[in-house]
Amino acid sequence: MQRRDFLKSSAAAVISGAAGKGLLARTAKKKPNLLFIFPDQFRVQALGFTGEDPTITPNLNKFARESLNFYNAVSNRPLCSPYRGMLMTGKWPYTTGITTNCNSSQPDIYLRNDEVTFTDALSNADYQIGYLGKWHLDTPRGVPVADHWKKAQWDCYVPPKRRHSIDYWHAYNCKDRHMNPHYWIKDAGEDDKAFFDQYSPIHEAETAEKYIKNEDGKMRDSGKPFALFAAMNPPHPPYHLVPDKYKKLFKDKSLDKLINRPNADRKLAGRIAKDYFAQVAGVDDAFGMIMDALEKSGEKENTIVVFTADHGEMMGSHNRKGKGVIYEESFRIPLMVRWPDKIMPGKDGLHINVPDTMPTLLGLMGLEKHIPKQAEGTDFSKVFEGKEFERPNTSFFISPGSEEIGARGVRSDRYTYEVKLRKGKKQIRLFDRKRDPYQMQNIAYQKKDVAEIMHKELQNWLEKTRDPYAKQYA
The missing domain is CATH 3.40.720.10 (Alkaline Phosphatase, subunit A)
Incomplete structure (x- = not known):
C-alpha cells in the first residue's frame, strides 16, 4: 500500500x-x-x-x-x-x-x-x-x-x-x-x-x-x-x-x-x-x-x-x-x-x-x-x-514521560498506532478499529505496511510539535 x-x-x-x-451564512449582525x-x-x-x-x-x-x-x-x-x-x-x-x-x-x-x-x-x-x-x-x-x-x-x-x-x-x-x-x-x-x-x-x-x-x-x-x-x-x-x-x-x-x-x-x-x-x-x-x-x-x-x-x-x-x-x-x-x-x-x-x-x-x-x-x-x-480544505490525516497522542519511558501515537479514520517506551525499549501497537473497534488485537507485526505509514505520520507530528523526545520515538 x-x-x-x-x-x-x-x-x-x-x-x-x-x-x-x-x-450556512455569516449573517450575524452582532458578535x-x-x-x-x-x-x-x-x-x-x-x-x-x-x-x-x-x-x-x-x-x-x-x-x-x-x-x-x-x-x-x-x-x-x-x-x-x-x-x-x-x-x-x-x-x-x-x-x-x-x-x-x-x-x-x-x-x-x-x-x-x-x-x-x-x-x-x-x-x-x-x-x-x-x-x-x-x-x-x-x-x-x-x-x-x-x-x-x-x-x-x-x-x-x-x-x-x-x-x-x-x-x-x-x-x-x-x-x-x-x-x-x-x-x-x-x-x-x-x-x-x-x-x-x-x-x-x-x-x-x-x-x-x-x-x-x-x-x-x-x-x-x-x-x-x-x-x-x-x-x-x-x-x-x-x-x-x-x-x-x-x-x-x-x-x-x-x-x-x-x-x-x-x-x-x-x-x-x-x-x-x-x-x-x-x-x-x-x-x-x-x-x-x-x-x-x-x-x-x-x-x-x-x-x-x-x-x-x-x-x-x-x-x-x-x-x-x-x-x-x-x-x-x-x-x-x-x-x-x-x-x-x-x-x-x-x-x-x-x-x-x-x-x-x-x-x-x-x-x-x-x-x-x-x-x-x-x-x-x-x-x-x-x-x-461546508468547504473543502486541507485536513489532517491523523490526530496526535502524548504521554510525556522521559527518555526512558512514555508513549506517543496517532489516530486515523481507521487505525490507532502507538509507540511506547519502557526502559528505553520500544513497544509498538497497531489497532484496526474497523475490524476491532474495542482495540483488543495488536496487528503491528501482521500489518507492517500500515504500521510504517502510521509511523511516518507519527514522525510528522513529533516534528511539528517540536517534541523534545522525538529521537527516542524515531
Missing part, C-alpha cells in the same frame, strides 16, 4: 462525509456569544445517542440533533490540566510546560501569566467573560513540595492577576467535593471561599442561568457580548458523590445491562458503572437547565454553544480505570457545536486536536485577527462553511 493512496482515501472519505454540512461547557472525564461513549453506554442523556441527545458533531475529536494528552492548557493557549503541552496535572508535587507546572489565552483574546475583542467551576491551571504556593502526587495539595486560590482577563469568577482550582462544593466568587479574598450544600453541576447551572439572564446587571455588562465557560467536575471521581435521584436511575440495573463492552473487566467496571452513569445523568440535567435559560433569554440564536470534555474514562476497559491512555474510552472526547441558523447540524470527521479548538472557534466567531500569534493550533473554521 502506498502512503499517499492510504492517506488520500482516508481524507477523501472525511471530506465527502462533511459535504453540505457547516456554516455572537459563546457558551463553552466541558465536564471533566465525560467519555464520548456516555452520550446516549451513540448507543454505546446505557446512559440517560435526553438533553444532550437533543443538542446533538441541533449541532455539528465532530466524531473524531480527541484529547491529545488525556488529563485535566494538560487539556486545559492546550484549550486556553492553543499550544502543545511541551510548549506551555503543562505536561501533567498542576499540584504541589510539581510546583513549576501552571498556566503562566505571559501566555495569551483564549479568554485574553476574547477580552481583547471586547467580550465579557465568565468562568464557573474547575480551573486546574494553577498550583498551590507557599506549601511544601510533595514527593508524590498522592500526597500533594491540589486546590488553591487563584488571584485576579492570574485569571487571564476573566471578569466574572465563580471557580476553584481543583477539589473533588461534588456534594458540598466551594468557590471563590468574583473579588473574594483567599480566606473568603463560599460553600454550597448542593450538587456542583446543578449549582453551576443555576449560576450560569443567572449569568445569562443578568437581571440585575451585576454579573456582566449587558451591552457587550459574553463568553461563559462552565467547567463541571463530574463525572470525575469520586463517583459515589452524586444525588440519590440520579443513583435511583441505575439502582436496579444488572451488570449485564450496564457493562456492554467486551474489552471491559466486569469486576473493575462494576465498582463504578452505576455511579458514573448517575453522574452523567446529573450533568445532562445541568446542561438542560443552561440550555433552557439560554432559550428563555432570547439569546439562543446569537449564541454559539460548545459541549466537550477534557478526556474520557476507561471504566474497566483493558483492565484500567481513569484516563491518560490512547484507547478510545480515554482518548476520544465529545465535541459538538451549535449556532442556530448558522451551522447546519450533522457530523464531520475532522481530526481536530485540542490546540485547534481556540483558533477554530475564534475564526467561527469572526475574530480571526484576535487569534494569538503564538498559538500552534490551526483555525479550521472553514469546516463550518
Whole structure:
C-alpha cells in the first residue's frame, strides 16, 4: 500500500462525509456569544445517542440533533490540566510546560501569566467573560513540595492577576467535593471561599442561568457580548458523590445491562458503572437547565454553544480505570457545536486536536485577527462553511514521560498506532478499529505496511510539535 493512496482515501472519505454540512451564512449582525461547557472525564461513549453506554442523556441527545458533531475529536494528552492548557493557549503541552496535572508535587507546572489565552483574546475583542467551576491551571504556593502526587495539595486560590482577563469568577482550582462544593466568587479574598450544600453541576447551572439572564446587571455588562465557560467536575471521581435521584436511575440495573463492552473487566467496571452513569445523568440535567435559560433569554440564536470534555474514562476497559491512555474510552472526547441558523447540524470527521479548538472557534466567531500569534493550533473554521480544505490525516497522542519511558501515537479514520517506551525499549501497537473497534488485537507485526505509514505520520507530528523526545520515538 502506498502512503499517499492510504492517506488520500482516508481524507477523501472525511471530506465527502462533511459535504453540505457547516456554516450556512455569516449573517450575524452582532458578535455572537459563546457558551463553552466541558465536564471533566465525560467519555464520548456516555452520550446516549451513540448507543454505546446505557446512559440517560435526553438533553444532550437533543443538542446533538441541533449541532455539528465532530466524531473524531480527541484529547491529545488525556488529563485535566494538560487539556486545559492546550484549550486556553492553543499550544502543545511541551510548549506551555503543562505536561501533567498542576499540584504541589510539581510546583513549576501552571498556566503562566505571559501566555495569551483564549479568554485574553476574547477580552481583547471586547467580550465579557465568565468562568464557573474547575480551573486546574494553577498550583498551590507557599506549601511544601510533595514527593508524590498522592500526597500533594491540589486546590488553591487563584488571584485576579492570574485569571487571564476573566471578569466574572465563580471557580476553584481543583477539589473533588461534588456534594458540598466551594468557590471563590468574583473579588473574594483567599480566606473568603463560599460553600454550597448542593450538587456542583446543578449549582453551576443555576449560576450560569443567572449569568445569562443578568437581571440585575451585576454579573456582566449587558451591552457587550459574553463568553461563559462552565467547567463541571463530574463525572470525575469520586463517583459515589452524586444525588440519590440520579443513583435511583441505575439502582436496579444488572451488570449485564450496564457493562456492554467486551474489552471491559466486569469486576473493575462494576465498582463504578452505576455511579458514573448517575453522574452523567446529573450533568445532562445541568446542561438542560443552561440550555433552557439560554432559550428563555432570547439569546439562543446569537449564541454559539460548545459541549466537550477534557478526556474520557476507561471504566474497566483493558483492565484500567481513569484516563491518560490512547484507547478510545480515554482518548476520544465529545465535541459538538451549535449556532442556530448558522451551522447546519450533522457530523464531520475532522481530526481536530485540542490546540485547534481556540483558533477554530475564534475564526467561527469572526475574530480571526484576535487569534494569538503564538498559538500552534490551526483555525479550521472553514469546516463550518461546508468547504473543502486541507485536513489532517491523523490526530496526535502524548504521554510525556522521559527518555526512558512514555508513549506517543496517532489516530486515523481507521487505525490507532502507538509507540511506547519502557526502559528505553520500544513497544509498538497497531489497532484496526474497523475490524476491532474495542482495540483488543495488536496487528503491528501482521500489518507492517500500515504500521510504517502510521509511523511516518507519527514522525510528522513529533516534528511539528517540536517534541523534545522525538529521537527516542524515531
